[in-house]
Amino acid sequence: MLADRLAAVRDRVQAACARAGRDPSEVGLIAVSKTWPAATVAQAYAEGQLHFGESYAQELRDKGPQLPSDVCWHFVGRLQSNKAKYVAPVAHRVHALETVSQAEALAKRASGELGCLVSVNLGSEHSKGGVPPQEALERCATLGEVPGIRVVGLMTLPPRVELPEQAAPYFAQLAELAATGRDQGLPLTELSMGMSHDFEVAIAHGATWVRVGTAIFGPRQARVS
DSSP states (O other): OOOHHHHHHHHHHHHHHHHHHHGGOOOOOEOTTTTSHHHHHHHHHHOOEEEESSHHHHHHHHHGSSSSOOOOOEEOOOOGGGGGHHTTTEEEEEEOOOOOOHHHHHHHHHHSSSEEEBOOOOTTTTTTTBBBBHHHHHHHHHHTTTTTTEEEEEEEOOOOOSSSSGOOOOOOOHHHHOOOOOOTTOOOOOEOOOOOOHHHHHHHOOSSEEEEHHHHHHOOOOOOO
């Protein structure tokens, strides 16, 4: 049952925080609900889950009005500037900001200041979006100058690995990059990293948001276009 899976993930988050000597209140659990209908999201909401993640702008647009107003929506997919009109009015956080054009499109549509994280491509994978790590801090500074946009942290999706522990160097690198940015005066206090298979390792390396889908909702459903 969804309630049981959600409870198990919460227990794992608590245990990972305990092992890392961290306060569990420092780690937000985002239930990634992409491809799942609003009725399923409502089941998780009924169990006290407030933060949900979507990767497709149209899904976020359509599901948002169907859930209570205290739900916090996170857009965790790669953003197309022409879809910002669907994301900006609804999103609590945008996790994969990359360009000034995206930032300007979001700011134009947002009802207030919008908190965003800059996506960093630590594995230099051509199949994924994200800013190269050597350019990330300069990009954060540039994007933070866009009126209406508040850059609050960094996000990454590391290369797929066999064992969760093999993702540790990528998580450590993102945390170090954020720390360097803070030393330079950038407000990079949030780290979005870790998914169903490796979120405990991410917590050990400083994650403040973990994005968990399959472990909560089960195998992803086929997307209905």
